[in-house]
Amino acid sequence: MPSYRQLGTLPPKRHTRLARDVEESHLGEGLYYEHVVTTEGFERAYSILYHLRPPTRVRQVELVERVEPQAAEDQPLRHHHLRAGQLPREGDPIVGRVPLLFNDDLVCYRALPQEPQKELYRNGAADEVIFVNEGRGVVETPFGRLPYRRGDYVVIPRTVTYRIVSEAIEREDHLVLEVFSPVRIPARYQNEDGQLLLGAPYYERDFHSPAELVTVDDASDTPILIKDGPRLSRVVMAHHPFDVVGWDGFTYPYTFNAWDFEPLTGTVHLPPPYQQTFECGGFVICTFAPRHLDHHPEAIKVPYAHSNVEADEVLFYVEGNFNSRRGVDVGSLTLHPGGIPHGPHPGTIKASEAATRTEEMAVMFDTFRPLKLTAQAMAIDDPEYPTSWLD
Secondary structure (H helix, E strand, O other): OOOOEEEEOOOOOOOOOEEOOOOOOHHHOOEEEEEEEEOOOOOOOEEEEEEOOOOOOEEEEEEEEEOOOOEOOOOOOOOEEEOHHHOOOOOOOOOOOEEEEEOOOEEEEEEOOOOOOOOEEEEOOOEEEEEEEEOOEEEEEOOEEEEEOOOEEEEEOOOOEEEEEEOOHHHOEEEEEEEOOOOEOOHHHEOOOOOEOOOOOOOHHHEEOOOEOOOOOOOOOEEEEEEEOOEEEEEEEOOOOOOEEEEEEOOOOEEEEHHHOOOOOOOOOOOHHHHEEEEEOOEEEEEEOOEEOOOOOOOOOOOOOEOOOOOEEEEEEEEOOOOOOOOOOOOOEEEEOOOOOEOOOOOHHHHOOOOOEEOOEEEEEEEOOOOEEEHHHHOOEOOOHHHOOOO
């Protein structure tokens, strides 16, 4: 989370009474109800929210289903090109998610919804990073309304209830990472005071939190879909949970746009850690944004062949001409597992000799545990990709 934020009405001191008109208040108690959201026990970032009603008023609970990703049948160790742009539209932005890759640290989904989100949703066991490949709208949350647009990473901490409201649902296209650890800014980008360094590839102004707090005073029953690991439950609250009048703290949903990333380039090719955007337990997220290419007179303008010995590498292709690849579609993902070298396709080194800039945009995540593919992933796998490096 980038920095401290506050919005709405707050008492001067935490854990003290925020008074409300007795006649208007819940049960005539004359106050707003404090709700502390902590991370990693009580040791890391937290926020404090103030509600019209206690956030604990559960009317009913039911088990909906189990939604655990299932691994496909064993495959030989090889590279994969998943033509994820060919997936059909289905469901809403939540229940329409299609799992493609997973391990103990994350699940990677593609979502191409065909209908608006029906129910409020909360992930109780994971942070979520939603990369907006296409789309525009607002994420409604207890912290307020969070606008999003194409190219945004929408970071939603675990336990935050939300609804995605799109301007045109038939155009929405998301890459979703369900992350079983906190999503953080790399520590090396921050000084000892917690401020982003002058040499960091982004600045605090590039991160956007909810700016408009909409307090919903609705005492009718409101269902919430809650996911905790493989279990999906429906919890019916006795009021609408977006009844917050104020909040402050360091944990909240926010956006960062990939086109705001400030890529570093060098005399010769710099490795992917220079493009790192977020760090998570067991993997990192990187952004390959439009940038100038290496400027040494003998520089090779495409990445060198690489054996990622301790990691699996996944690239999601967003826009542009990928100068080290051929035959890979926008909207596709490639998986280059540890154990097999990968690198530029034949002919791309020569073709890039005169290039001074690339307009490509891609999202990468490198995992330190092997990834498993689902049956849904194998259904869109390009079987010719492993041999595409032949002359």
